[in-house]
Amino acid sequence: MYNQINNFKRSATQFTFGSVTLAVVTLASLYLQTHFAATAFGYLLVILLFSLIGSFIASSALSVLAIAALAYYFAPPAFSLRIDDPQVLLVVVAFFTVSIVGTHLIGKIRQEREAARETAAELRRSTADLKDREKRWRAIFEHNPAMYVMIDETGTILNVNTFGATHLGYARSELIGQSVLRLFPEEDREFARTCIRTCLEDIGQSQTWDAQKVRKDGAVLWVRENAKAMLWADDKPVVLIACEDITEKRRTELALQRSEAHLAQAQELSHTGSFGWNVATGEVFWSKELFRIFQLDPKTIPSPQLVVERTHPEDRASVQQTIDRVMQDAQEFEHEYRLLLPDGSVKHIRAQARATTTASGEIEFVGAATDITVTKQVEQQLRRSEAYLAEAQHLSHTGSWSWDVHGVDFVYRSAEVNRLFGFDPQESLSIETIRSRIHPDDLPRLQEVQRLARDGKQNRFEYDFRILLPDGSMRHIHSVAHVVVGSDGNIGELIGTHMDVTEQYAARERLESTLAALRESEQRFRDYAETASDWLWETGPDHKVTHLSEHTSAAGILATGLLGLPRWDIACDLEDEPEKWQQHRARLEAHLPFRDLVYRAVNRMGSPIYVRTSGKPFFDVSGTFLGYRGVSTDITAVIRADQAEQELRKAQAELAHVTRVTTLGELTTSIAHEINQPLAAIISNADACLSWMGRKTPDLSAARSSVEWIIEDAIRASEVIRRVRALAKKGEIEMLPLDINDVVKDVIALVNRELVSHQVTLKTELTAALPAVLGDRIQLQQVIINLVMNGIEAMDAVTDRTRELVIQSSRDDMEHVQLAVTDSGVGIAENDADRVLDPFFTTKSSGLGMGLSICRSIVEAHGGRLSIVHKQGPGASFRFDLPLHKEVVS
Template sequence: MRSPISSLERSAPQFTIGSIALAVVTLACLYLHAHFAATAFAYLLVVLLFSLMGSFIASSALCIVAIAALAYYFAPPAFSLRIDDPQDLPVVVAFFIASIVGAHLIGKLRQEREAARVVAAKLQRSAADLEDREKRWRAIFEHNPAMYFMVDEAGIVLNVNTLGATQLGYPRTELIGRSVLDVFLEEDRAFVRECVRTCLEDVGQTRTWDVQKVRKDGSVLWVRENAKAMLWGDEQPIVLIACEDITERRRTELALLRSEAHLAQAQELSHTGSFSWNSATGEAFWSRETFRIFQLDPETVPPGPQLVVERTHPDDRASVKEIIDRAMRDPSDFEHEYRLLLPDGSVKHIHAQARATRTASGEVEFVGAATDVTAARRAEQQLRRSEAYLAEAQHLTHTGSWSWDVHALDFIYRSAEVDRLFGFNPQEPVSIDTIRSRIHPEDLPLLQQVQRQAIEHDEERFEYDFRILLPDGGIRRIHSVAHVAVGSDGNVSELIGTHMDVTEQHAARDRLENTLGALRESEQRFRDYAETASDWLWETGPDHQVTHLSEHTSAAGILATGLMGLLRWDIACDVEEEPEKWRQHRATLEAHLPFRDLVYRTVSRTGSPIYVRTSGKPFFDGKGNFLGYRGVSTDITATIRADQAEQELRKAQAELAHVTRVTTLGELTTSIAHEINQPLAAIISNADACLGWMGREAPNLPAARSSVEWIIEDAIRASEVIRRVRALAKKGEIEMVPLDINEVVKDVIALVTRELVSHRVTLRTELTAGLPMILGDRIQLQQVIINLVMNGIEAMDAVTDRTRELLIQSSKDDVGHVQLAVTDCGVGIAENDADRVLDPFFTTKSNGLGMGLSICRSIMEAHGGRLSMVHKNAPGATFQFALPLHKEAVS
């Protein structure tokens, strides 16, 4: 309602003034006797002029008033609103339309001008506001307590605020235009480049990362960077990076981590673990040391009171449950001790102490510590045991302990052994005068002098000898050691000491002197042993130069004086041959870390190469300053040469195995020739047949095609025989691959079939299907099986009273290994030879070398298997071997 009322309020003045103007025009026109059309034009001008004041309502009202004035004063008949002249009516209509349309157009124009003025004012205000905002954001960019970088997609700095440049020690102009990667560590630049690339791939998405920046002076600070990619005015992407200095935070985090590590180390050293337990929620926390004490894995076992009960010794479990239940009913501090029964059967004594606290939510939480006091309890048991042992030891060593009151001149305490030393029964009361009567009269003044000196506090420790006169007339020599005890008043109150029977020591002194001479001779003998050993000690300084060597390095052919001041890599001769080994060794030395078993080659005084194994450990002074290394070196030349000889031996064994395979091939020549000739003969027959089919007047192409297919099959069969022979004859490295033992057996059968036929031997196989894969060298396993088959064939040459049958069986043994057995029905192995049949150079053949089975055993051992002979009651012999499964078959 406010808008129409406001419009009427603005229209009233316009209508009033317009009406006055129309009245004035009317009077003027009446006075001048103006024509009807001229008067209408004058009225139109008045209406249009007043329409500029802004109210269409007022203009419309003035138009109506003007029409009434025209009709009343100027249209005949005068002074009447009726218009009789038809020529005047179009003028009135034209006047009305022109005034209304003109007023409307002028109003629209005025409104548009007003709107344009308002828009211009708004634009002016927006421009001022934008300029003010730009100044404000520029001030924020420049003076914000954070580093701001603006970089393009190539990583070039477009802008940087003053704080960012100042923090890095640069002027702004020096950073703008440079690559932003220049202010990062070399090893972090790839990471930063990847972060910027990620921001550019997802425009508008904020990314955050922590990284180190390098100041101009080379110092480093940690920053947390928040980056966002956005499109610039020309639609080019830029990355705005805000950097927060978190150097102190990182230092605090590192200090916290170090503190946690120190706490964990302290707990480990003190065998004390911490824990917390919320009795309301059941939530619990154990430190790593607590898990270690309970021998539990923190990654898999959740902590809690129930876990404590489960680990508690059965005898203590009821008391532990009672304490836990009482803590849940009445939240108060508790302290108790119990035993743990660990899975390995060992027992630990635990002292637990907890304090009840309130959390922020008002819940009760127990915070405490569990200490492994096993050592203390054992020490207490040991102490009680030691007290008994001490009494027994005093009796056995004839040593008594005592305490003497220097003022009352009487014993405060004396052990039972003291009475025994003086020849009294410990169970009978003895007066001090009676005891004095047993001391040799010549020694009483010495004891009195000791008491006097103790009172005067001339000395704090006394050591003296005296004699005791025994009732049987014997003399007992006593060695006494005592020290003064000072009371709270600063005066000596008592003497505490021991009496030791040294009668036997005095008697043995002469024997001791003789023994010392023998001991010196023994010490020199062991010194000679140490100096002639192959190990020698060495020491280097902080610059890693040799500063000390044992004098007996000459045993290894090394002159100690010639190595002083040299570096280890100056002594070695294999630095250029093994640079990586020496680089790692030098890095270990620079890091001041211990090293073990570094092996290098050097030369002796005579120029011959020797091999040295050395180990060392850094040592430091009291302030932690590095002083050098100390260690021990050993001449391992003999060991290295033995390893080299063993490698040569293995090479010779491989050569011998190859020779054996070739020899076996020679023995199988007839079989191999038969296996090749058979498919070759078939090829010739099929080729002749093919020519016959093709030579007919009407060639029989299907039959000829079948002949060609048979030729191809026979050629492949011959090729397979040649491939197997070449593989056996080939000399190469062992190739361990997954194998099916049944397939290996089938390859062997193809090679020995002719030998079986020529020796009239029947082959029977019992190959278990579905055996798991083994890992082995196909050629070497074929060699073993061929050797066992050929031995079985030869063992049955003399058999005439029964069928010559050879049995090959494959199966799994009791431990899951793949097992292969070759059984013949020949003459067998004599009982005396059974234990030696696998030894090198042992043979039962007249023309054998005795190496076949020995080589087979070596091949089996190299495969992790075992070759053995099975004793049987029936005629013949059985040799079998077992091989472990391939790891994939096991899994």
């Protein structure tokens, strides 16, 4: 309606202004008396001009008005609408035709132009809208919290959104143009190729799969990929993949699966099955272990009735009553019953459950059923064992008991204990009643046992006492007991046995009188045999020598006149080692045996000798101490050999220390260089720190960085000084588990400058993860430094080839760690190869010939071996083998 009104207004305006213009042209033509054709042409221009406004009807009306004006004013006869002249009529017809056709054509052109303008405007709006939509969709694509990847048919990444690239740890530019397979673990790449081929074979069909993706930092993500292949503008297929991160979900699923597996394993190990029972719906759930306990197929639908059917006939009534009761009361329950299985076997079951309320208000039981067959069998065996034990105690006259050391009363006493003491099993005993049955002479001993047990001063007791029975008879009892510590850490009970040894005691008294003399003689020869002798001796109760082997005096082993003297008067080291003799005399006074006492004495010639002696006390039949018997050995040669060996080791250690100090002197330039480097860096960083702090606005961050560098360089210099001090230190050997590669690295740090100054190229071939060896770090450093310095010196004269030093570490098949130092120097003459490790042998004009000898001593002291390895080509190779630390081997 609005367009119609608008067109009408435009047509009216066109006709009005056109009519006015025609009137003006008519007046002008009348005034100028123009020719008919010229006026017609003027009218035609006006009509065509106003036809541009747009209304064909108005243009047609103007054409009719113009024809009327031509016919009335300019066509003869004038002022009449009649046209008599055929030529004029022809002009009028032609005028009308041209005006109508021209107006129509102009209208068409105008409409097409307006349509084209509207189309162009619409196109511009569409283009702007398309760009806006593309911008919005690109923003959505780039920042959507999901990973989008576009690949071609070869698997090359054409595009990836920013979120996806960032989530994988990459920039977009790092992924575009790369193979998508690099984002998958090596073992999953074939699976990825198969998935891409499936998409390309079924273009337009969505595909979904779960896969692992590898981030740039090596972390693994689980993703769910939705992919679809489509044809691109050039009809080439591409695959668009949307990835959802399901790592946490996957971990949760794996944790749940692991938890379920652990629960199933725990149920299997504990023979416990779980169940759930919804009373309202009758729905029952059984775990896998419960089906196994009931020997039912897991596909079987469980039910309470099924439990009743599997129950032993004697227990079915009680099981049915329990089921009926819990269905009415909805209370938790626990009961035991037996199963009668198809194979005829019987199982004992303990079932317990707890009632819970579901979200819908229904009662549901959750519980467990445990196979307690083994427990029941153990209980039966225990009852049987108790019966057997009671019978065995009666036959062996041995009773067991437990005594409360604080309450001073029996906690438990077996039937045999009651028989031994003459107690009534139902009788309530008082402490006075118990003490009345014990012989008065033995009561203090029993009270002492109780006191020691209560105070925790002794854990095990073995003692004898006598029982006085009401009929006047007496029993001899042998008792063995030990203390029991409660869960609170305090001693609560004394548990033991009483054995009736009355008959044995009587038999022993009868035998002792007849065997006394024989026992004394037998004991003497047994003591001699037990101590095995170089010479035998015997002392009396006063510890003075009463007997010596006859051969000691004849051979001159000991000085004469020793009989009647105590050992401490014979020894010559009483003042040198007073503590040893105090302990020895205390042991003798306690009548305890002793072994391997070493002391110094003199022989018949007055020369010092060393004696090792052992002895044990002996007693008569009544237990009276009679003295000691024993054996002694002359160990003078062994002691002197040990002293000589210690002196030799001390000399070797001194020589090794001197060698290390000498080597440090040779390495002074290298050490100074290693220390000057961090010191120079410290000075430079300190100046930089002052510069940062001296600015108008101090740069604290840069200053802090400089201070941190100063600390690092100071630590580095300190580490060099530590290594030098360790090498120069003179101390005891410290055998510790070591990584031989770490020892090599310490050495390289000390000799690096020497390598540079002698133009030697160092090559290391250190086997990683070598097992530990047991050794002294400083001594092993000395060995490696000596071998390295020898190699450097051996290459001083080499000018026709590269001076190369190789350090190799490895492990052989004999459980040894090997370290080899190989140079490309002048080598070792074949005649010298067998002597180069000997002391004082050297091929150097200024050498002492002790370096390699000391190295060999150090390696052999570590249980290893230093040797020369024959090699092809110039140079020499030294290798030492060290055994693995025993903890590594075991």
